[in-house]
Amino acid sequence: MKKDIDYFNEAIPMTDYVARMTQPDLKAGSEAIYRKFTVPQDGFVEQLRGLRILAITEDWCGDAMLNNPIVQKVAEAAGIEMRAAYRDADTDLIDRYLTNGGRAIPVYLFFNEAGDVVAKWGPRAPELQQMVIDARATLPDKEDPTFEAAQATMYGQLRQQYIDDEKHWSYVYEDVKRTVEQAL
Secondary structure: OOOHHHHHHHOEEHHHHHHHOOOHHHHHHHHHHHHHOOOOOOOHHHHOOOOEEEEEEOOOOHHHHHHHHHHHHHHHHHOOOEEEEEHHHOHHHHHOOOEOOEOOOOEEEEEOOOOOEEEEEOOOOHHHHHHHHHHHHOOOOOOOOOHHHHHHHHHHHHHHHHHHOHHHHHHHHHHHHHHHHHHO
16 A cells, blocks of 8 residues: 555646646636735744645646645745645545545645655635635525536636635635644
């Protein structure tokens, strides 16, 4: 059985993942967030020295569109390596890190120098989880013929908010910081 660090070693650099993204809108959104997000100078990145980060992700995921560029900028500011593993390429990895029994992504694994996972974060900051729950509550029943169109509209609106509203970026950063600091 593969170890978690084996997945990291086989994964692609995050920059390659972004270059290979196939969803134009999500790629553009991710790149926009990456260009605009600035890592706070609060001492967090210094705590990450010696760590490595593996993102379990897919490019069709709106949460990955938001989270990946923020975590990538944090990794770059800390001078540490970040790689990406596609969730669906080998589900054994994500099945080790289920969220409420599901394969929710993205998930970020923080490895120490010995190759042990010392922290896990993802798939969403609590404030964003509540925002998604509230948005889903407005949808019609799944049996309603308008459900699929309403859901697609809702996810499109959420993705646009992720791109446009910097407070969402802050939610991600602060929750990653809180989770990793507690683990270290």
